[in-house]
Amino acid sequence: MSxxxxxxxxxxxxxxxxxxxxxxxxRAIASAQIKPRDLYTLADRFEEQVRxxxxxxxxxxxxxxxxxxxxxxxxxxMAHTFYAKGLRAGDVxxxxxxxxxxxxxxxxxxxxxxxxxxxxNTQVSGRALLHALDTTAAKAMVVGEExxxxxxxxxxxxxxxxxLLPDAETPWSGPLPKGVDGHFAARLHSAPATTFxxxxxxxxxxxxxxxxxxxxxxxxxPKAARYSHMRxxxxxxxxxxxxxxxxxxxxxxxxxxxxxxxxxxxxxxxxRAGASIVVRRKFSVREFWKDVRQHRISVFQYIGEICRYxxxxxxxxxxxxxxxxxxxxxxxxxxxxxxxxxxxGPIQIFEGWGxxxxxxxxINVDNYPGSCxxxxxxxxxxxxxxxxxxxxDCHPRDEHGFYQLCEVGEVGEAMGFIVDHPDIGGxxxxxxxxxxxxxxxxxxxxxxxxxxxxSSGDLLRQDADGYCYFVDRIGDxxxxxxxxxxxxxxxxxxxDFPGLELINIYGVLVPGHEGRAGMAAVLMQAGQGFDPEAFxxxxxxxxxxxxxxxxxxxxxxxxxxxxxxxxKVDLQRQGYCPDACKDPLFIRDEQARTYLPYxxxxxxxxxxxxxxxxxxG
Numbered sequence: 248m249s250x251x252x253x254x255x256x257x258x259x260x261x262x263x264x265x266x267x268x269x270x271x272x273x274r275a276i277a278s279a280q281i282k283p284r285d286l287y288t289l290a291d292r293f294e295e296q297v298r299x300x301x302x303x304x305x306x307x308x309x310x311x312x313x314x315x316x317x318x319x320x321x322x323x324x325m326a327h328t329f330y331a332k333g334l335r336a337g338d339v340x341x342x343x344x345x346x347x348x349x350x351x352x353x354x355x356x357x358x359x360x361x362x363x364x365x366x367x368n369t370q371v372s373g374r375a376l377l378h379a380l381d382t383t384a385a386k387a388m389v390v391g392e393e394x395x396x397x398x399x400x401x402x403x404x405x406x407x408x409x410x411l412l413p414d415a416e417t418p419w420s421g422p423l424p425k426g427v428d429g430h431f432a433a434r435l436h437s438a439p440a441t442t443f444x445x446x447x448x449x450x451x452x453x454x455x456x457x458x459x460x461x462x463x464x465x466x467x468x469p470k471a472a473r474y475s476h477m478r479x480x481x482x483x484x485x486x487x488x489x490x491x492x493x494x495x496x497x498x499x500x501x502x503x504x505x506x507x508x509x510x511x512x513x514x515x516x517x518x519r520a521g522a523s524i525v526v527r528r529k530f531s532v533r534e535f536w537k538d539v540r541q542h543r544i545s546v547f548q549y550i551g552e553i554c555r556y557x558x559x560x561x562x563x564x565x566x567x568x569x570x571x572x573x574x575x576x577x578x579x580x581x582x583x584x585x586x587x588x589x590x591x592g593p594i595q596i597f598e599g600w601g602x603x604x605x606x607x608x609x610i611n612v613d614n615y616p617g618s619c620x621x622x623x624x625x626x627x628x629x630x631x632x633x634x635x636x637x638x639x640d641c642h643p644r645d646e647h648g649f650y651q652l653c654e655v656g657e658v659g660e661a662m663g664f665i666v667d668h669p670d671i672g673g674x675x676x677x678x679x680x681x682x683x684x685x686x687x688x689x690x691x692x693x694x695x696x697x698x699x700x701x702s703s704g705d706l707l708r709q710d711a712d713g714y715c716y717f718v719d720r721i722g723d724x725x726x727x728x729x730x731x732x733x734x735x736x737x738x739x740x741x742x743d744f745p746g747l748e749l750i751n752i753y754g755v756l757v758p759g760h761e762g763r764a765g766m767a768a769v770l771m772q773a774g775q776g777f778d779p780e781a782f783x784x785x786x787x788x789x790x791x792x793x794x795x796x797x798x799x800x801x802x803x804x805x806x807x808x809x810x811x812x813x814x815k816v817d818l819q820r821q822g823y824c825p826d827a828c829k830d831p832l833f834i835r836d837e838q839a840r841t842y843l844p845y846x847x848x849x850x851x852x853x854x855x856x857x858x859x860x861x862x863x864g
Contacts, residue, residue: 325356551578725754
């Protein structure tokens, strides 16, 4: 957050450090309840809560309410069927399904066996889907009928078991993709709903992996991050204390479940509290407040983009009359934060910072506008901010060759000290399925000889009161619409565009938006012109929408070949400002399905503000 942004906000007195630390200490105690070697899994937690809250509503979806006991019965049917199909503890099963009750029943059925579940992005097909199945070493895949098109669009699928779960909302017409078992659902319905025997998973420790969740790295295709039973359950233990949550709460799940936030924070916290979850297939601006009022939703997991959409809606009478008491998430800009509470009332906002694979995190427990968390006492956290030279893409060293800690106000990379102890779960870096990828995120001999830190790739800044602020991603990844986008992956996908000589992908700041929008600087071959419609078609066919470049500049400069960070920084600074960028500029237009020449009208239609220039925070 810039000084200008901070100055525009009403003055908020910092909470006393002791008050903040007291709640952080309670969180720390909660996080340590489950020990690495406990013979206790996600399935055990679920079955405990079924015994405690069996008749209470657990999942509410499209007018349907499923109790804890009903979800358990369906999960048991899943477990018996998967077992009969040959899955065993330690196997990996991929799951591609949109948000609906069957997702939870499938997931919990698999963990009852001790199977590791790999959540697959419902937007990916082709090379990205093949990569996901390969990197997780999946033995089978459960696919919702709504995701069959992704299989259909993918050539050379591996020889796995593909089990189809019907979806009444999006029925499939025509023959099933090759290898898909269309009789799975019939077998499922005839399976017993009796409790699946715990002996099948009895030897699994809490530190064992239960989920594989994909997260974008700085280069290449997304990596599968390991998520242990211990970390998943500890997340719920910690957030139950933080909110605090009870069985009377109603959580709203409108973010995709294949993402970390919905599948970890929302589900683990609601389950820990014995609360209900209102599940929505996809976020809807029109239905949001209607859902909140109808179901008396009290807790909402947000991303900044969702809040911006809601704030852009016309004011209606009585919109402050609702049941929402708190929100947790990331990416809420200081301006949107202030507008939100002014418009919708004094809702507690728990803005946080972290990552799926992170071994350290921050959370703003003080409702202090604009901050993603506070460190009242740096001696009581494994998080450190170390100096980072953005221009030269390096960490400055002291006279002994070690990294340097940031002073107040300095921008630095957030790193988490890796705790390596058999009986301590907190501070562990569980890594990815790829050992090479895991090692690439570890920095050694950071502040002293022999230490090891997880490198977040995120730039943060702290103020004099210990409040921290997210500044930006570093390297070749940027965030847009709360997704990490790998520039290398986008460049690889678009590299075969006819007539293309070179392409450089980077993120540019957009006023009022969290993260950066993708921009492609292209150099066409001699005698070749840029075809915006064909470029749009290529992005549409090979990239998820969030990864498609929002802007294109058609460069005549041969030095576009430069891969030096300084060149990319220069391009980012120029952004999409027509005065700074003398090259032809184009803006993505979803309605026209093309890229249109830059104009104030096209920019406005895309919901984007004029470029304001780069800044650090």
